[in-house]
Amino acid sequence: MKLLTAKMKMADAIHANYLLIPVINRFGISLGFGEKTIENICSEHDIDVDFFLAIINAFGNKNYFPESRLQTFSVIMIVKYLKKTHQYYRETLIPSIENLLELLLEKSSRKNKSLAVVKKFFDEFKKEFFAHLKREESITFPYVEEIYKMYQPVQKSIKKKKLISYSMKIYKAEHDEIDEKLYDLKNILIKYISGDFDNAICSAIIFELFRLEKDMEDHSRIEDNILMPIVAEMEKSLKLIKA
Ligand SMILES: [Fe+2]
Numbered sequence: 001m002k003l004l005t006a007k008m009k010m011a012d013a014i015h016a017n018y019l020l021i022p023v024i025n026r027f028g029i030s031l032g033f034g035e036k037t038i039e040n041i042c043s044e045h046d047i048d049v050d051f052f053l054a055i056i057n058a059f060g061n062k063n064y065f066p067e068s069r070l071q072t073f074s075v076i077m078i079v080k081y082l083k084k085t086h087q088y089y090r091e092t093l094i095p096s097i098e099n100l101l102e103l104l105l106e107k108s109s110r111k112n113k114s115l116a117v118v119k120k121f122f123d124e125f126k127k128e129f130f131a132h133l134k135r136e137e138s139i140t141f142p143y144v145e146e147i148y149k150m151y152q153p154v155q156k157s158i159k160k161k162k163l164i165s166y167s168m169k170i171y172k173a174e175h176d177e178i179d180e181k182l183y184d185l186k187n188i189l190i191k192y193i194s195g196d197f198d199n200a201i202c203s204a205i206i207f208e209l210f211r212l213e214k215d216m217e218d219h220s221r222i223e224d225n226i227l228m229p230i231v232a233e234m235e236k237s238l239k240l241i242k243a
């Protein structure tokens with residue numbers, strides 16, 4: 001897909017990839033762009049346009065991840081974006097899938113046992129997924145913010161004592177587990193659903209699950225490939241100073 005640039009109209013970016021709508025919303029930008037360019041809108045909302053472009057281009061192009069460019073961005077900006085994404089999963093996307101599931105159960109025969117299995121898998125996935133989001137918000141992100149503060153030249157000497165040994169690597173394993181659970185959930189619907197059920201609602205659920213998968217893939221990539229290496233670098237440098 002063609003890379004989006006600052007001079008491009010925001011509406012054209014959406015026409016090129018409508019999946020960007022929720023991504024753009026995370027920056028506090030809502031629909032009704034008129035003829036405004038990406039640059040216009042970013043400056044109106046006080047958003048760093050380079051960071052914005054890196055995020056939306058990475059979303060549309062799996063092979064384009066400006067890892068080296070993104071590393072120059074403040075980790076604080078990245079964490080803020082990640083938190084917004086969590087909020088979107090928790091408050092919008094997961095509840096919307098949940099509502100569709102309720103509708104599916106309501107409209108299908110109560111005797112259909114395969115739907116109970118779908119619901120059970122969804123509940124397990126949701127529980128694990130939300131627990132992961134919570135762990136990142138209560139442990140990982142505050143840690144990253146703390147490391148970032150310590151890394152600032154003026155504060156290094158004052159706060160370095162607080163440095164605790166901590167590894168972000170465990171989150172990579174958690175991402176894999178959650179991805180697997182989501183894949184299983186999709187497969188139950190695609191391969192094993194049986195009996196009497198509402199096909200249209202079922203298809204809508206599958207669409208939403210694929211959309212969630214794509215969004216999560218992008219999100220985890222930022223956490224694993226962007227945030228983690230920057231933090232590792234900062235940790236390394238801080239420990240060197242301490243020694
Ligand atoms: Fe996350």
Ligand SMILES: [Fe+2]
Nearest residue numbers: 136175220223
């Ligand atoms: Fe994560």
